[in-house]
Amino acid sequence: MEDEAARETIAELLRAREEERALRLEAEGLAEALLLFTEPGTFAETLARIVEVVAQRLGAAAGLLIAFPEGADGEVIAATDPALSTTAWQSGPAFTRALAGRPVVSFDVTQLAEWQRQPEAVLTRYGSALHAPLQAGGLQALLVLAHPARAFFSARHVSLVRRLLPAAAQALARARAEEELARARELAHEREITEKLTLIEHQRAAMRALSMPILQVWSRILCVPVIGLVDEERCADLMEKLLVAVRATRARAVIIDVTGLDRMEASALALFLRVATAVRLLGSACVLAGIGPEVARGLAQEQEGEEWRAIVTYRRLQDALRQLLPSARK
Template sequence: MEDEAARETIAELQRAREEERALRLEAEGLAEALLRFTEPGTFAETLARIVEATARTAGAAAGLVIDFEGADGRVVASTDPRLSSTAWRRGPAFDRALAGRPVASFDLAQLAEWQRQPASVLERCGSALHAPLQAGPARALLVLTHPARAYFDGRHVSLVRRLLPAAAQALARARAEEELARARELAHEREIQEKLTLIEHQRAAMRALSVPILEVWSRILCVPVIGSMDEERCGHLMERLLAAVNATRARAVVIDVTGLDRMEANALTLFLRVAAAVRLLGSACVLAGIGPEVARELAREGVAWGDITTHRRLHDALRTLLSARGRR
């Protein structure tokens, strides 16, 4: 009896370790996708990164975005060049997804939208996940494919649903940057005041979009910060982050500063202020992306770290938080 109980205990511990590893890998995959979303670039470049990162995170063989601005759909981004020239028409499966719900389709040969595709396409695509993508004013559809039938399940749907808001935010930021550049190019002397006002409004919109927040796992938020940090941007971050913490009842927040242009004492002071506000709501807040050189420089300047926990890499922070979750 004791041997049997011991074997059951060992099996249970093994299952718990496997579950913890799966949770960590999924959270790391979501965080890596989010970091790809936030890289600077044009609208088209951002869209291509979103398709590639989402497909990789979901384990899909290929991904594409179909724009339904006109009567027929056209592919505006694809990880598979063979799918770039395909033409599409809307049908029941696409309409369900465009209405706002990601849908997993187990057998594409049974869908009217896919039956119109040539055999060479259906041979490579057995199942798909269709999801709505907010890509500006156009109604766009994000499609992930896999050769196997019934590959996508509820876990994939949940994962993609969590990435969609961050993807829409990244696309809105890229479009705002392009419009800002065009506004600067079109500015004339007699219109300069009007254009400057427009530019300031667009800058404000970009600041609000510059720090995406993603729930990488249940009640764990990740915030990648790129560029530079000042008082105004810190205020936007604090306002949006506290609202997200309250809405998700987050138990932990990871602020990843790997993408900052530089980490100076005043920037760290701003992050400490954000961390203190998060803790007042009952959530833990850790800082990731602090390397040895930055740590030595900040120590030389006599920065008071307080009780904030720091990690060198985002993966280390997620591993620690998910391990703590497993022990509860």
């Protein structure tokens, strides 16, 4: 009896270890996907990258993005499989439900009216699909992930795609704002300077809001990828929004990811210290991740102050996640 109990205990421990490893890998994969979303690029490049990254993270064999202009049939605007890039799609019951905001899983695509209209070569290549809405920057589209096996997609896949798409929408809105800003700058040479400068300033404000998104990468864990120049105005805006997000999500930890910064001025370090102090006053931990050599030098120079000793730093975002995930700490 004692041997049997020992074997059961060992089996339970092994299962717990595997569950912990799966949880950590999933969180790391999610964090890496979010970082890829924030890479610079045009709106079209960002679209293609989002489809590819989401398909990879969910283990799908292919992904495509179908745009649905008002009153028109769907148009494929990005696809990882060339065979899908030339397909035509009409909205049916499943697409209508998904576009309304509810991801739809099909265990057998041949049972959906939208897929039944596709060529035989497509139907023989794919068995199941996951359909999820993606709306950003004036775009109303449907992200479709496909796999050869029937019944491949599960509730876990739906949960993952629900967590990835808000960050994808932010990345698309940021790319759209950057393109509009570039066009506005060109038009400024041809039109009244005062009018165009006002437009550019509004778009810069929109870009500032999008360039430091606040993402929930795990339950009660927030991440802020920092891109571009950090100034007083952007930092004040971040602090205001971050404190609201901490209260709303009851976050126990905030990761400020500075991977996208090659260097950080002393003034920027002081601004981040203010943000970290405010977050800690709400009872949440605040750490810095993605510390590069130049940023580390700046921190070393500033750490003579007592307040900097309370800031925990990590080389990579994944390292911070490993430490902050409850299962990893156990």
